[in-house]
Amino acid sequence: MAIILAVDDSASMRQMVSFTLKGAGHQVVEAADGQQALEKAKETQVDLVLSDVNMPVMDGLTLVKELRALPNYKFTPILMLTTESTGDKKMEGKQAGATGWLVKPFNPDQLLATIKKVLG
């Protein structure tokens, strides 16, 4: 089972994601913005990062760039949680080094299916 970093400034989304992942047996590290996520990622080597795009302090795209600059996170899967209205963010996310995306709104089953896709 994997250690997953869930980054979202919305507490309810974080809770939902975290609850779902823990239910599937994963360990979850939570962060409320990119800055926090970066610190947590340095503290704990995680296997997968799930990050919201729009966040205060440091947004998701910057987070991806910052993570990719760390030797330990060169190849770690990073998924962006995007919404339809920010479709262009997918491309930006890819350019920043994101692995893929999960379109909001998603339900727990979709989340788990995507996680499975990444972790094999």
Next chain:
Amino acid sequence: MSIDLSQFHQVFFEESYEGLDVMESALLNLQPDNVDSETINEIFRAAHSIKGGSGTFGFNDVASFTHVVETLLDEIRSGSRQITLEIVDLFLKSVDCIRRMIQQHDAGEPCEIPEAAEIQQTFEAILSKGQASDTSEVDPSDALSESGESDSSASSGWKIYFKPELDVMRTGNDPLRMFRELESLGPLTVTADISQLPPINSIDPEACYLAWTLLLEADVDKSTVEEVFEWVVDESELTIEPLSSGDSADKVDSHDEQPDIAEQAPPEQQEQRVAPVSPASNSSPAVSPAASSKEPTKPSSVEPKDKSKVEVSSIRVGIDKVDDLINMVGELVITQSMLGELGLDFSMDSLPRLLEGIEQLSQNTRELQESVMRIRMLPISFTFSRFPRLVHDLSRSMGKKIELKMLGEQTELDKTVMERIGDPLVHLVRNSLDHGIETPEQRVKSGKPETGTITLNAFHQGGNIVIQIIDDGAGLNKTRILEKAKQNGLVADGDALADDQIHDLIFRPGFSTADQISDISGRGVGMDVVRRNINELNGSVEVESVEGEGSTFTIRLPLTLAILDGQLIRVGKHIYILPLISIVESIQSFQRMLHRVVGGCDLLRLRDEYVPIIRLSSIFNIKPDGNEMEDGLLVVVEGDNMKVAILIDDLEAQQQVVIKSLEENYKKVEGVSGATILGDGTVSLILDISGLIKLSGVQRYEYKTVSNGDDCAA
């Protein structure tokens, strides 16, 4: 796996309310001529979160409404649309609307907000009017469209050619992972094309030089295969063709290159390799995020809340306060164990240590009490935050220019006190807007800046919180107040009143100076109700005013309703408690200061005013030490805006007492606001000054000031 999403609803509601507050205050701070991009970002983020959450948790009405709001915000954010006052107003309206939607969901009621559709149409009309850049929604399935028409015809298998970009690894997309995913659909044959590999000395170990041909023998839709490559399709060469009879596994070159592929995987990834996935046998359908995002998630059925269920109100407490508390408890445990040890084997030799322990215990208790109190304390900004909007809306509707200043927003007070002071504050602010601040023309005429200022100020002062509402408006008109008071029979002709007594008339029941019933005042809630509400909280409200310069309303409140600074008093054998805040002074009574009013009550001449005397012994029908006035002490207290002197036998200690409700434990008793348990275990009643005044009937008399040195406008 099915997860009940309703467990997250409460958190979602709370964060939505917070987000809406953020939006509102940011919108109110927006200067259309000078848009600060961070402010817009903040508003956008809040709307975006609400939209995302409401979509996720199945509140589709909120999601679709917020979507148009967000779209317009996005245009403003990207600079393709100018923001105008009208748009700001529309946003404010939509904030209200979303808040009401959320409240209805929160209460488990069916959502019916008539103006929602109207506001949404207004947004759509604005959005469809040129000026804006192309904000056509990107269909999430566009990502797949490059791979040609998605024919969903299933075939017996697929032949896939996949050449990813060199940097595919750097986005964490490991081709091996995709192949394993394909393998979970059916038997898979992989052939690597290594023709692009550079000479060994110039290989970049992190780049991917390979391309693959994959034969998948599985009876699945093409879209299922496309989905595997969803995240890399834009940067890769990908063809997916139905498997023809010519493509068979044995035609493909030897599989010997497969180990090469494995070597391409960076070592970090190899560590967490799992054995190849056996064909998926679990029945969970592979859900395409792209396809399903368009299907609204089914709202989990929201059960209307059982009305009889007690509302549990929650409070968010800073972690530092909780840490403090845990520290205190730790200290307490240490003290307890120390005392416990002493008790096991006590001899008189250890008396000093016992006393030390008790001293420590009382300190622990005090600190613990303070910490626990602090948990219920919230910054007053929670109440102040509604005012920018209120002032903005009212000043616009009244054609006045008003600037609102808020000071001391971080001043903390008890949550319950805060909840109960909200309405009186709103009333006072409305009053300042309506009667205080003049129209811009009038202000210019009287040589003031045309923008009026209302200041909300909060600060702590000796165990109380003081809230001031200060305006630089017209001030109270003494002449008109007196006229009104005489009309209403509050003042007799020929009464000479000092300025502050005249000002104070506005708090008397049945008094209103609003010439016409405007939208703002004249709602039946007068200043008398404001004062009564504040008095019920053991607080006081006063007004100071200078005609032409403005008024200041000052509210004083205890920091908490649970604990009271009390003065213990004794009458006969009984101990009562007076709220310390209400005591003006205590004096020894002398014959020369006492006056008897025929048919009335006893009066105390205190410097230049007469103060009625209340005998507790006669009210509570108990026997005092002595029957003569001179035997006792007089405590002068203030309540209901009049002073009274209470005759008692003796003053005892001052101490903090924990207030217990008499109503909950017994029944309401006139003149008593609650009870407490003293150190010796006896119950003592806490006196309610305004109740005592009513009981004694002393307020029926008018007491004039003795001096007539004050100039009184009559």
